[in-house]
Amino acid sequence: MYPVVKRILDFVCSLLGVILLSPLLLVLALLVKCGSPGPVLFRQKRVGKNKTYFEILKFRSMRADTPKDVPTHLLQNAESAITPVGRFLRKTSLDELPQLFNILAGQMSIVGPRPALWNQDDLIAERDRYGVNALTPGLTGWAQVNGRDELPIPVKAELDGYYAVHISFWLDVKIFFRTISNVLFGRGIVEGKH
Template sequence: MYQKYIKRTFDFILSLLGIIVLSPTLLVICIAIKIDSKGPIVFKQKRVGKDKVYFNIYKFRTMKSDTPKEMPTHLLKDPNLFITRVGKFLRKTSLDELPQLFNILKGDMAVIGPRPALWNQDDLIAEREKYGANDIQPGLTGLAQISGRDELEIPIKAQLDGKYTRNIGFKMDVKCFIGTVLSIIKSDGVVEGDTGKKKKADDK
């Protein structure tokens, strides 16, 4: 019942409140991006949603317009060459993810869930399939994000997404939400141009 009805209600209310309360911040970020570099303010990218249905995720643009669009940041030879000045701050603080509040409002995403994979991240999608993690709504943040984020190898990320899938509930969502706030404050797990430094995960 929580996953089917209550979770979506919470997601809608939280995303709507977030958009209203953060509207001044959103406006300031929009202006800063426009002043800092050429290109659109919001970046759209095809991602994998619930049941592997594609949708366009929204992000504040943090990279230059000539950056390869469909390539994960960690696969770029030198990501720092593409990241803008404002983008570095937005990525470090995770403020670039704020436009996803509109994805949540629309129903493309949830507040808590596995981070939506790029449409061409076949390795991550295949690993998640083993744990049923492709069958639920992707999230703004999730268990993997509070457990290492960019430092985790793909199989471990998928295991953590599977653990979340098996244990969806109010308690788990609160744990992930609080953990996310603490991770943002400490900038835990943000590794530009690298991934997979942590080798083990507790999948009890």
């Protein structure tokens, strides 16, 4: 029953988010466009529910010539690739706002495991062990609020597995509010290879 309710909540909340945040989305799009050459949106192939692929949307926060199929934490010199506007967007997680359109389309949920890159075979394989790849990926998730970029892949997959087993409305609410707290205090963000 909850999966149906969850999809309805995702649709309504993302639609309201797009409507209410449209002035902010427009301002951020203009800042990205004026801040550096290249497209406003960054599109990347990600793993969705049942290992289907979809194109995730973000505000572009890096130079247009940055390799797009490499996780940021594996880039040799990520700091030099991030644009000045991008630095602000990433620190505040505002670069993720275009994913409201992914949620509207049913490719993502507000809460769920963060979608892996199509070529992150190690993370995808670990998630298979816990049944995580059967879930709709989320804008935020249990692993996100428990370490985010600081977590090694086995731990991230295990936390996502915990979510897969305990998925509920109240866990989603808890994750949502912990996400707001983490964003406000900049917890768990690591840029570049570590």
